Amino acid sequence: MGRIFWRKLEGFGHAIFYVCLFIGGQTGAYLLLGPVVFFYVLVSRRSHRLTKAYRQRRFPEHRGVNAWLDTFRIVYSFGQILVDRAWLGIRKEVGLEGELVGRDRLLRTVAEGKGLVLLTAHVGNWQTALSHICDLAVPVNSLMHYDQAAVAKHYFDLRGEQTPFRIINTEGLMGGLVEATAALMRGEVVTVMADRYIKGPFVTADFIGSPVRLPAAAYSLAAATGAPLAVLLAAKTGRTRYSLTVWDIFTPVIGDRQERQKNLAVGAARFAGALNEYVRQYPYQWYNFFDFWRQ
Amino acid sequence: MEELKQQLKEIIVRDLKLQDVKPADINDDAPLFEEGMGLDSLDAVEMVVLIQKHFGVQIEDMDEGKEAFRSINALAQFIMQRRAGK
Numbered sequence: 001m002g003r004i005f006w007r008k009l010e011g012f013g014h015a016i017f018y019v020c021l022f023i024g025g026q027t028g029a030y031l032l033l034g035p036v037v038f039f040y041v042l043v044s045r046r047s048h049r050l051t052k053a054y055r056q057r058r059f060p061e062h063r064g065v066n067a068w069l070d071t072f073r074i075v076y077s078f079g080q081i082l083v084d085r086a087w088l089g090i091r092k093e094v095g096l097e098g099e100l101v102g103r104d105r106l107l108r109t110v111a112e113g114k115g116l117v118l119l120t121a122h123v124g125n126w127q128t129a130l131s132h133i134c135d136l137a138v139p140v141n142s143l144m145h146y147d148q149a150a151v152a153k154h155y156f157d158l159r160g161e162q163t164p165f166r167i168i169n170t171e172g173l174m175g176g177l178v179e180a181t182a183a184l185m186r187g188e189v190v191t192v193m194a195d196r197y198i199k200g201p202f203v204t205a206d207f208i209g210s211p212v213r214l215p216a217a218a219y220s221l222a223a224a225t226g227a228p229l230a231v232l233l234a235a236k237t238g239r240t241r242y243s244l245t246v247w248d249i250f251t252p253v254i255g256d257r258q259e260r261q262k263n264l265a266v267g268a269a270r271f272a273g274a275l276n277e278y279v280r281q282y283p284y285q286w287y288n289f290f291d292f293w294r295q
Numbered sequence: 296m297e298e299l300k301q302q303l304k305e306i307i308v309r310d311l312k313l314q315d316v317k318p319a320d321i322n323d324d325a326p327l328f329e330e331g332m333g334l335d336s337l338d339a340v341e342m343v344v345l346i347q348k349h350f351g352v353q354i355e356d357m358d359e360g361k362e363a364f365r366s367i368n369a370l371a372q373f374i375m376q377r378r379a380g381k
Contacts, residue, residue: 172357174360175336177337178356178359179356181339181354182355182356185343200336217336224340224344225340256312257312257313
């Protein structure tokens with residue numbers, strides 16, 4: 001009963017937000033979001049538990065009310081992302097205004113024709129922002145787990161539009177790495193969500209003062225194919241504004257087999273460094289709701 | 296065919312920098328990945344690049360890769376078929 005009940009309740013909650021979006025637009029849904037998130041954070045110990053590992057590292061000095069407010073701000077900001085996604089989905093005529101910081105550098109790198117691995121993470125309005133990468137002059141592929149059945153549907157499903165990138169499903173054999181390699185060798189772009197480690201080879205890097213496991217595949221892809229790697233992270237910077245920033249560009253190496261793990265970890269450290277800087281600037285746009293350091 | 300298989304074994308040992316493995320140690324029918332030679336998904340990435348670099352044959356997806364990476368025999372067969380199809 002429990003699982004079905006919560007699933008129905010989740011669906012009902014989504015339906016209410018959709019009604020608000022139809023009637024009051026984005027502002028209407030934001031108005032509803034405030035009290036909903038306040039109540040949720042007030043009664044749900046789970047919300048605090050799911051953000052605890054991150055909060056305690058990012059705001060080690062925060063206790064009591066401040067810690068409570070941190071949870072509220074993280075959940076509220078995530079709620080805004082979901083509202084935006086739904087709003088853009090049902091109102092085809094609206095859109096977010098965005099800027100791509102480091103665009104020229106990114107275009108120059110793509111123009112080298114070696115392919116490009118775009119590393120990104122579950123921060124900011126990553127999905128909406130990434131769906132706007134359609135002017136890189138080469139096809140874009142996204143190495144991702146694609147669950148169309150999720151209640152919170154993906155941006156492009158809601159828009160009813162064809163995705164601006166080809167999805168390479170990580171559920172496939174070898175986690176889609178063979179397809180990704182072929183794409184890079186054609187000089188194409190492959191985006192990788194490089195923060196969550198689920199299975200397969202990993203490397204360890206320091207993130208907000210503690211070691212964390214990160215998937216190794218992206219660094220291996222880049223090193224084997226000679227493709228450069230760019231860290232591209234999105235942030236919501238206003239009610240209808242987002243910023244996509246190129247935080248770093250580098251080309252990892254594999255070297256000798258016995259050195260492989262160490263060399264791939266150098267790449268992961270660059271990514272973790274960019275992520276560190278990101279959460280320093282946008283502390284409430286971190287959307288990994290689990291103990292990231294025990295993944 | 297035998298020459299191609301020998302070449303593949305040498306490439307795998309040399310370019311994947313396998314330690315304590317000689318080309319002669321690789322069985323023609325042994326699986327290349329996991330329980331066979333113990334190669335992993337990161338090695339698969341390098342293999343796709345190596346096959347393209349040395350033989351000009353592209354492995355586009357895992358449907359092809361699954362067949363090709365079964366063993367040295369299968370990989371040699373795959374390369375020959377691709378070359379013949381050109």
